[in-house]
Amino acid sequence: MAFISSGYNPKEPMKDRITDIGPRKYDEFYPPVIAKNKGKWLYHEYLQPGVYVHVSETGDEVYTVRVGGARLMSVSHIREICEIADKHCGGYIRFTTRNNIEFMVDSKDKVQPLVDDLMGRKFSGGSYKFPVGGTGAGITNIIHTQGWIHCHTPATDASGPVKATMDVLFDDFRDMRLPAHLRVSLACCLNMCGAVHCSDIAILGYHRKPPMLDHEYLDKMCEIPLAIAACPTAAIKPAKVELPGGEKVNSVAVNNARCMFCGNCYTMWGDGIVIMAGGKVSNRISAPKFSKVVVAFLPNEPPRWPKTTETIKKIVEAYANDARKYERLGEWAERIGWERFFEKCELEFTHHLIDDFRDPAF
Amino acid sequence: MPKHETPMLDQLETGPWPSFVSDIKQEAASRAKNERNVEFQIPEDVCDDLLGVLELSYKHGRTHWKHGGIVGVFGYGGGVIGRYCDQPEMFPGVAHFHTMRVNQPGGKFYSTEYLRQLCDLWEFRGSGITNMHGSTGDIIFLGTTTPQLEEIFYEMTHNLNQDLGGSGSNLRTPSDCIGQARCEYACYDTQALCYDLTQTYQDELHRPAFPYKFKFKFDGCPNCCVASIARADISFIGTWRDDIRIDQEAVQAYIGGELKPNAGAHMGRDWGPFDIQKEVIDLCPTGCMWMDGKELKIDNKECTRCMHCINVMPRALRIGNDRGLSMLVGAKAPILDGAQMSTMLVPFIKAEEPYDDIKEIIEKIWDWWMEEGKNRERLGELMKRQGFQKLLEVTELQPDPRMVQEPRSNPYIFWKEEEVEGGWSRDINEFRKYHQR
Numbered sequence: 001m002a003f004i005s006s007g008y009n010p011k012e013p014m015k016d017r018i019t020d021i022g023p024r025k026y027d028e029f030y031p032p033v034i035a036k037n038k039g040k041w042l043y044h045e046y047l048q049p050g051v052y053v054h055v056s057e058t059g060d061e062v063y064t065v066r067v068g069g070a071r072l073m074s075v076s077h078i079r080e081i082c083e084i085a086d087k088h089c090g091g092y093i094r095f096t097t098r099n100n101i102e103f104m105v106d107s108k109d110k111v112q113p114l115v116d117d118l119m120g121r122k123f124s125g126g127s128y129k130f131p132v133g134g135t136g137a138g139i140t141n142i143i144h145t146q147g148w149i150h151c152h153t154p155a156t157d158a159s160g161p162v163k164a165t166m167d168v169l170f171d172d173f174r175d176m177r178l179p180a181h182l183r184v185s186l187a188c189c190l191n192m193c194g195a196v197h198c199s200d201i202a203i204l205g206y207h208r209k210p211p212m213l214d215h216e217y218l219d220k221m222c223e224i225p226l227a228i229a230a231c232p233t234a235a236i237k238p239a240k241v242e243l244p245g246g247e248k249v250n251s252v253a254v255n256n257a258r259c260m261f262c263g264n265c266y267t268m269w270g271d272g273i274v275i276m277a278g279g280k281v282s283n284r285i286s287a288p289k290f291s292k293v294v295v296a297f298l299p300n301e302p303p304r305w306p307k308t309t310e311t312i313k314k315i316v317e318a319y320a321n322d323a324r325k326y327e328r329l330g331e332w333a334e335r336i337g338w339e340r341f342f343e344k345c346e347l348e349f350t351h352h353l354i355d356d357f358r359d360p361a362f
Numbered sequence: 363m364p365k366h367e368t369p370m371l372d373q374l375e376t377g378p379w380p381s382f383v384s385d386i387k388q389e390a391a392s393r394a395k396n397e398r399n400v401e402f403q404i405p406e407d408v409c410d411d412l413l414g415v416l417e418l419s420y421k422h423g424r425t426h427w428k429h430g431g432i433v434g435v436f437g438y439g440g441g442v443i444g445r446y447c448d449q450p451e452m453f454p455g456v457a458h459f460h461t462m463r464v465n466q467p468g469g470k471f472y473s474t475e476y477l478r479q480l481c482d483l484w485e486f487r488g489s490g491i492t493n494m495h496g497s498t499g500d501i502i503f504l505g506t507t508t509p510q511l512e513e514i515f516y517e518m519t520h521n522l523n524q525d526l527g528g529s530g531s532n533l534r535t536p537s538d539c540i541g542q543a544r545c546e547y548a549c550y551d552t553q554a555l556c557y558d559l560t561q562t563y564q565d566e567l568h569r570p571a572f573p574y575k576f577k578f579k580f581d582g583c584p585n586c587c588v589a590s591i592a593r594a595d596i597s598f599i600g601t602w603r604d605d606i607r608i609d610q611e612a613v614q615a616y617i618g619g620e621l622k623p624n625a626g627a628h629m630g631r632d633w634g635p636f637d638i639q640k641e642v643i644d645l646c647p648t649g650c651m652w653m654d655g656k657e658l659k660i661d662n663k664e665c666t667r668c669m670h671c672i673n674v675m676p677r678a679l680r681i682g683n684d685r686g687l688s689m690l691v692g693a694k695a696p697i698l699d700g701a702q703m704s705t706m707l708v709p710f711i712k713a714e715e716p717y718d719d720i721k722e723i724i725e726k727i728w729d730w731w732m733e734e735g736k737n738r739e740r741l742g743e744l745m746k747r748q749g750f751q752k753l754l755e756v757t758e759l760q761p762d763p764r765m766v767q768e769p770r771s772n773p774y775i776f777w778k779e780e781e782v783e784g785g786w787s788r789d790i791n792e793f794r795k796y797h798q799r
Binding site: 014068073097126148157160190226229279325 | 386589
C-alpha cells in the first residue's frame, strides 16, 4: 500500500489550492427529457406501485421507476446502479430525499424491461437489490441516521432496525392500499439527525442512564465550561473531585434527576427505542404536526428488533383498517381521539406519555 | 472465509428489503479480489473490520465509535467529521474512520459518468462505503484516514470540480426538492435558488462563524417533500397569490370516473367511485370551493394553498401563475424546549435571480443571530428567547396576522417608551400639584 500523492503538497498547502467552488451545477446532470421539459410539466399519474409518468405540455413523457435503497451503499452497488442506468436510462439517475433511487425513461415501452431487470437482481443473501415501489398511498423508504455503523452517540442501530422494519412493511412498499401515504423515520438518538419529529411513525433511539464520569481524564479531554454549557437542563456543574490516590482534580457533578439523556455531554447507556406517531410535514388539509410519543420504551433487540417492528405493524394495520381516505395517521388519531388510538393500536398508555418536559398536556 | 464471524449481522441478509450487510460483504469481497488493481490507500480489509466492529455493537448493544480530535482540510472548518474506533487493535482497518461530506448536486440528479468518478475516488482513497445520501442532503463518504483527507479534497477540487459540504457551526449544505425539473406543483425553481445561495454563501458554508448550525431547505410547494418546514432555520416554500387554474372538462372527467383521483395514488384498494363533494369540497380546510351546476368554483381569496384539491385532481387544477415563495424561519428538531416548526416570516416574495430581496432578509437574520445568539443556540431558540417582535425589528418587516396562529391571549405587552405618548419621564412636582400625597 504505497502512498500515492494526488498532487497536493503538504509543505505548500496553498499552492494551486482550489476552494469554495460549491457543488456541481444541477443542470449538468439532467437527462435530456428533463432538460427539455423543465417547468413545462402538466400532470403526473401512478401506473403501478413504484412507477409513475409525468406528462409535459410539449407532449413529452417521462416514466419514473422508483426503487428502495439502503442509504448505506457500497461503490460496487452504485456501479451496478450506473450499469442499469446506462442500459435503460441513457446514463442518468437521481435519488430522492428519502433515499430512493429513481430510474427515468422517456417512453412507456422502456418501463417493463427496466422493472423486470431491477426486480430480477438480488443480493447473495436473498434480498432484493432494487425493489420497485414506495409511491402514492403506501409506505416509502425510511429516512434514517448512522447508528452503530458510524456514530459516537447512538442509542440504537439505524440500518439494522430499518432493514428489519422495511422487511415487515415490505408489502406496503409494494402497494398503495393505505388511506394516505405513511412516512416512517428513524433517528438513533434524540439529537434527531434524522428529523423524525414530524413523521407518521418515528423510531427514536433513547438513552436512559445519565453520563458516566471519568474524573481522572475529564479535565484533560474536554473543556469543562463547554460540557456544562452543553447541558440543556443545567444538570451539570463544576466540581472538585478527589481521586482514589488522593489527587484533587477539576471535574463535574451531574444532577441525575435533571438529566434527559440527550448525550450532548457524551456517553450514556441504558438504551432502547421510543416510538412516536402522528406527525407530518405537508400542509395538506391540516397544518404540519409533530409526532407524539406513543410507546415510551422498547428494548434494543438486535439483530431484528421484533418488539419494535411488531408495534409498528400494529399501528399501520389499525390505521389502514380505520382511517378515512386521505386521512394521515395523525389526523386519524385526532379524529377518533387518543383514547381510541391507544385502544385500536393495542398500545398501553403509561405515565411517561404525559409531557413533563415542555408544555403540560392535560 | 470472512475475517470476522458475524452471526447476528448475517440474520439481516434475509428478507426482501435490500440488505446493507450483503452490500458491505460484497464490497469486502470486491476489495479482496481487487480486479481493477486499485492501489488502495487505506487498508484493503476496511470493510471486513467495519462488519466486525458492527457485530460487536450488536453483541454489546452499544456503539464502538468515538469522536475526537479536530480533523479537516486546510482553511475549512467543516465538511469532515473525525471518527475513531474504540477497539483499534481488534479492528485496525477502521481505527481511523473519518466521514467526508460532499455537496450533492441539486435535485440529486447524476450522470453515471460522474457517479463512477466518485466511486473510483472513494474506492481508491476510502472505504468504498457511502451514504446516498445523508440526512442533510450531502453525499457521505464513510471512512478514511487523516492523511487521505487533503488528497481526496485535492482530487475532488482539481479533477471533479466538486467541493465539500458543511458541518459544525456553519451553513449546512442546502438541499432542495425535485422542483420544476419534474414536478408540475413547483412554484419556483428550487434548484436554481438552492444553487445560487449555496454559491453565494460558500464562506459561511466552509468556515464556521455561526453560533450553531444553520439550514436552508427549498420546497417547491406546500406539500413539503424535503420537510423544510420541520427542519430548516429558513424554509423556502413555494406558493402563489393569484387563482388556481381550473380545467372544467377535466373536473367532469374526474366526476365521471374517466380520470383517477389523486393521480392513481390509491389504486391498491377499491375506495368506491370518486365523490368530489366528499373527497375535495368537504375536505377543503377553508371551505372555499363549491359546485355551481357543472362548474367547480373556488373563492381564491379564501384559499390557503394547502394543495389538497390540486393533489386529488392534478389534471383539472393547477397552481396559479403569480408565483413565488414564503420564507418561514426557526425550525429545528431536538432538545432544549423540544422540536420547533418553522414560523411564517415572509408570506410572499418573488424568487427571481439574482434573489437580492431574499438575500437581504437572510443577511439581516444572520447579523442578529451572530450578534445575539449564544453558543449552540439555533435561530428558533433565539426567536423564543428574544421574541418574534425582535426578529421583525431586525428584518424591518411589518407584522401580519399570517405570522401568528392567533394573537396573544395575555395583555402583558412590553410597551416601548417611544410608543407611549409623551414618553416615560414625568415631573413629580407637577403631578403633586393635582394629586396630594
